[in-house]
Amino acid sequence: MxxxxxxxxxxxxxxxxxxxxxxxxxxxxxxxxxxxxxxxxxxxxxxxxxxxxxxxxxxxxxxxxxxxxxxxxxxxxxxxxxxxxxxxxxxxxxxxxxxxxxxxxxxxxxxxxxxxxxxxxxxxxxxxxxxxxxxxxxxxxxxxxxxxxxxxxxxxxxxxxxxxxxxxxxxxxxxxxxxxxxxxxxxxxxxxxxxxxxxxxxxxxxxxxxxxxxxxxxxxxxxxxxxxxxxxxxxxxxxxxxxxxxxxxxxxxxxxxxxxxxxxxxxxxxxxxxxxxxxxxxxxxxxxxxxxxxxxxxxxxxxxxxxxxxxxxxEPCLPQPDDPRLPAGHDVEFEYVDFSYDGTRVLSGVSLTLPEGTMTALVGPSGSGKTTVSKLIPRFWDVDSGVVRVGGVDVRDIDPEVLMSKISVVFQDVYLFEGTIMDNIRVGRPDATDEEVREVARQARVEEIVQRLPDGWDTKVGEGGALLSGGERQRVSIARAILKDAPIVLLDEATASLDPENEQAVQEALGHLTAGRTLLVIAHRLQTVAAAGQILLLDEGRIVERGTHAELVAADGRYADFWAQRSRAQRWRVARQPS
Missing domain, CATH: 1.20.1560.10 (ABC transporter type 1, transmembrane domain)
Incomplete structure (x- = not known):
C-alpha cells in the first residue's frame, strides 16, 4: 500500500x-x-x-x-x-x-x-x-x-x-x-x-x-x-x-x-x-x-x-507529438478517414476539404456521423486510419493547446458553468474586457436575456445553466465562441433551440465569423443549409453528395429529397379537430 x-x-x-x-x-x-x-x-x-x-x-x-x-x-x-x-x-x-x-x-x-x-x-x-x-x-x-x-x-x-x-x-x-x-x-x-x-x-x-x-x-x-x-x-x-x-x-x-x-x-x-x-x-x-x-x-x-x-x-491519454508543428493556414482536410466507436464503424473512407474562409454545411440523417466529423477536427479522438489535417498538418502533430486555440466549438448539448453569464462567456477568452464580453453578448442576443434577469449580469445561471432555457444557454455558448474569435468555428445544431427571430439574429452574428474563417455547420434548418458555400451529405458514415445548394437540388439526388422533406415539414401545422 x-x-x-x-x-x-x-x-x-x-x-x-x-x-x-x-x-x-x-x-x-x-x-x-x-x-x-x-x-x-x-x-x-x-x-x-x-x-x-x-x-x-x-x-x-x-x-x-x-x-x-x-x-x-x-x-x-x-x-x-x-x-x-x-x-x-x-x-x-x-x-x-x-x-x-x-x-x-x-x-x-x-x-x-x-x-x-x-x-x-x-x-x-x-x-x-x-x-x-x-x-x-x-x-x-x-x-x-x-x-x-x-x-x-x-x-x-x-x-x-x-x-x-x-x-x-x-x-x-x-x-x-x-x-x-x-x-x-x-x-x-x-x-x-x-x-x-x-x-x-x-x-x-x-x-x-x-x-x-x-x-x-x-x-x-x-x-x-x-x-x-x-x-x-x-x-x-x-x-x-x-x-x-x-x-x-x-x-x-x-x-x-x-x-x-x-x-x-x-x-x-x-x-x-x-x-x-x-x-x-x-x-x-x-x-x-x-x-x-x-x-x-x-x-x-x-x-x-x-x-x-x-x-x-x-488510463492512456491521447499521444502528444514529440516534435509539434504549426499549421500553415486554417483549412481543414479529411483524407480517407475511418473511425469506430467500441468496434462499431461510424466513418468509412471520408474525404473532404473545408477551404479557409468558407462556410460548409454538413447534413444527413441522424446517426450518420456528422457530430463525429466535427469532433475529430479538435482531436477529441484519434482516427482509426486516414488523416485529419488543419492548415496542412496532421492534427496529431500539432500541440493540443495550439490546435484548440484555433477552434471554437458550439455543440448541440450546451453546458454552462455555475456562475454568472459574464463568467460563462468569458471562458472563450479569459482576458477579455467587460466591454468586449457585452459586445459579443449583444451580437448573440444575450443582452436581452440579461435585461430580464433579476440581478442582470450578476445573476447566477445555476449548475449546468439550469436557470436558463435551452435556447438561452445556446446563445450564451455562441457568444462564447464569438468572443474566442478562433479562425475555425464548428457549429453542431447551434441554432436548433432558437425561435425564428433569434435564429435570424444569431445567423447575422455568425456571419461576422465567415470572413477569413473556416466554418463548419451541422444543421437541419433550411436557411442555414442554403447559405453554405459547400454542402456535404453524409449517410452511413460516407460522403455521398457534395456541392452547392443549387447544384445539389438540380442533381435531383438524396439532397434534393432531403430539401423537399424539410420544406414540407416547415409547412406542417397542428390542426384542431372538430368537436
Missing amino acids: IRQLLDVVGPEHNRPVRRMITALVVCAVLQGIAFALLVPVLEALLGSDPDSVWPWLWALLGVCLLYCVAYYDSLRTGFQAGATLSRTLHNRIGDQVASLPLGWFAPERVGQLGQLATKSVMDVMGVPAHLLRPLVTSFVTPATVVLVMYVFDWRLALAATLTVPLIVGVYRWSAGLNRKADEARTAAHAVTGGRVVEFAQLQPVLRVFGRDGASSGTRGLDAALHTQYEASRRVLVTGVPGLISFALVIQAAFTVILVTGTYLVLDGGLDVAKLLAILVLAARFTEPIAETAVLGSTLRTARSALDRVADLLA
Whole structure:
C-alpha cells in the first residue's frame, strides 16, 4: 500500500509522505525498544537486587521522551501529508481527466468519476492521517520486539519468529476473501450514485408520466439500491470468517510463546522473573498485529480507493507529438478517414476539404456521423486510419493547446458553468474586457436575456445553466465562441433551440465569423443549409453528395429529397379537430 500511495502521489509530490513514513518508522522502533526495556526493568524488580533497576528506568524514560518527540513530529507531518495529498490528487485527477480522449467519458463513468473525486480521494487522504500509523506500527514494532527478544532469550524469540508466516498467511487469506466483495460494493455505490443523479434530473419526466413505484425511473433506482444493500451485506458475511481466523491465530502465536517459556522454566533453562518479563514483551508483540485485524475493512477500503485512483491515472491519454508543428493556414482536410466507436464503424473512407474562409454545411440523417466529423477536427479522438489535417498538418502533430486555440466549438448539448453569464462567456477568452464580453453578448442576443434577469449580469445561471432555457444557454455558448474569435468555428445544431427571430439574429452574428474563417455547420434548418458555400451529405458514415445548394437540388439526388422533406415539414401545422 505504501509503495502504491507514493506512486499515486507522484515523485514530485511525495516528499511529505516519505518524511511522514520515516517519522512513523522511528516512532515504531522507539516504541519497540521501550517495550523491550521492560524486560530488564521487570527482571530487576522481581529479582534479588531491586536497586539495579534505576539505570534501566532512566534508559526507559529517555526512550519514552524520544518517542514523545517523534510521535508529535509524526502527527504534524501526517496531517501535512494528508493536506498535500488532497491537493495533489485533485490536481492529478483533473489533469488526467482533461487529457483523456472524449471516448472515455461514457455515461456510466459519471457516477464512477464523481465517487472517485470525492469519496475515493477522502479515503486516500485518510491513509497518512489515520491508517499509516497503525499499519507501520503493526509491522515495525513487532519486528523490533522480536529482534530484541533474541538478546534476552533466543529460544522464545525463535518461537515468536516461527509464528510470523502463519500470521501473514492468514492475514492475506482474510484480505483476499473480502477483496472481491469490496470491489462489488464499490461498483454498486458508483452505479447508485449515477442513478440518484439521474433520478433527480428526470423529475420532470417522471412527474409527467407517473411517479409510482412501478415507473422505470424509480425501478432503476430501487434496483441499484437493492444491489448496493446486497453487496454491503456480502462484505459483512465474508468478512466475519477472516476476522475470527486472524484473531485466533494471534492468540495462537501468544500461546506458542507462553507454552515454550513454561517448558523452559520447568526444564530449568529459564528463571520465572525473566519469563514473566518476556511474556509482557510477547504481549506487546501480538497487540499491534491484532489491531490490524480491527482496521482490516478500513485498510481494504483505502487500498480499493488507491486502486481506483491508480487505474484512472494509468488510463492512456491521447499521444502528444514529440516534435509539434504549426499549421500553415486554417483549412481543414479529411483524407480517407475511418473511425469506430467500441468496434462499431461510424466513418468509412471520408474525404473532404473545408477551404479557409468558407462556410460548409454538413447534413444527413441522424446517426450518420456528422457530430463525429466535427469532433475529430479538435482531436477529441484519434482516427482509426486516414488523416485529419488543419492548415496542412496532421492534427496529431500539432500541440493540443495550439490546435484548440484555433477552434471554437458550439455543440448541440450546451453546458454552462455555475456562475454568472459574464463568467460563462468569458471562458472563450479569459482576458477579455467587460466591454468586449457585452459586445459579443449583444451580437448573440444575450443582452436581452440579461435585461430580464433579476440581478442582470450578476445573476447566477445555476449548475449546468439550469436557470436558463435551452435556447438561452445556446446563445450564451455562441457568444462564447464569438468572443474566442478562433479562425475555425464548428457549429453542431447551434441554432436548433432558437425561435425564428433569434435564429435570424444569431445567423447575422455568425456571419461576422465567415470572413477569413473556416466554418463548419451541422444543421437541419433550411436557411442555414442554403447559405453554405459547400454542402456535404453524409449517410452511413460516407460522403455521398457534395456541392452547392443549387447544384445539389438540380442533381435531383438524396439532397434534393432531403430539401423537399424539410420544406414540407416547415409547412406542417397542428390542426384542431372538430368537436
